[in-house]
Amino acid sequence: MDKTQVIYLVFSAVIIVALVLDLGLLSKKNKTISLRTALLQTVFWVLLSLAFCGFIWIENEGGNGKADAISYISAYLLEWSLSIDNIFVFIIIFSFFKVKENNYSRVLLLGILMAIVFRIIFIAVGSKLVAEFNWIMYIFGVFLVYTGFKMFASSEEAEFDPETNWAFKFMRKFLRTTDEEPEGRFIIKKDNKTFFTKLSMVVIMLGLIDIVFAVDSIPAVFSIIPDPSKKLLIYSSNIFAVLGLRSLFFLLRGAASRFDYLQQGIAIVLLFIGAKMLVPLLKYVGVDDNYLHMPVWVSLLVIVVCITGSILYSIYHKRKGCPEDMSGQ
DSSP states (O other), X not given: OOHHHHHHHHHHHHHHHXXXXXXXXXXXXXXXXXXXXHHHHHHHHHHHHHHHHHHHHHXXXXXTHHHXXXXXXXXXXXXXXXXXXXXXXXXXXXXXXXXXXXXXXXXXXXXXXXXXXXXXHHHHHXXXXXXXXXXXXXXXXXXXXXXXXXXXXXXXXXXXXGGGSXXXXXXXXXXXXXXXXXXXXXXXXXXXXXEEOHXXXXXXXXXHXXXXXXXHHHHHHHHHOOOGGGHHHHHHHHHHHHHTHHHHHHHHTTTGGGOTTHHHHHHHHHHHHHHHHHXXXXXXXXXXXXXXXXXXXXXXXXXXXXXXXXXXXXXXXXXXXXXXXXXXX
């Protein structure tokens, strides 16, 4: 068994054990998650992610352990910061479907697991495309620059309307749904017919909506880890970031509206990453290749500075007219 197989095995075991613990702590039916529990769970996922980073470093010591560890933590922080943006949409979806607080945990877990399946498919396809067609990185770069400019230019995040969203329309059209009070159930049977309840609709919508976020985040992570042979680093950093999203939701939902400028911080990160992916094109205008290489730690520094800076700026420079609390609590 080579080192890569060992790391895959350890990663799989860690995820399974962590999910079992997570299910036991957070996903009990009719359990409301306290701020303290959410904080402990967020710390748990962050420490677990950092521990896995240390494992990657140690396991590959003498080889590319240090470089792989830096790439992993950079990709993790990138995905983690981009995932924060999901929370704003999650809050609106839960409010629209009038999901009871004691059902939040189970619904989020299933929605996030569904999102992980989609992301694994995205990463597998993306890795194959990058391996076969190097030029696709330039398309990713242009897309990220465009997305960054569009996001930065927006004075405030556009209001998300679940009722007009494509995912909601898709479910209403192709699934047999009911607005009957679910009482914690995902499926209701009436007249020998099976109906999906509002809780099922929220789970499906969370998974489908994450596809939109993955369109930004997956190309971005390929700028950090462009080598298709290192899919494990992309998978692990992505999955750890997404799995930690649920506890982060409970931790931040009461203060989500306070991060008014987080969108601009994320936009700057996307602009930087997109530009970084386009830099190699300069060799075609005579720029020496030696000047085109950018260490991964530079990306890590930019991500940390932009996200931390935008959060701190949001705290001390609140926009006028913004509500104090998006969660209504």
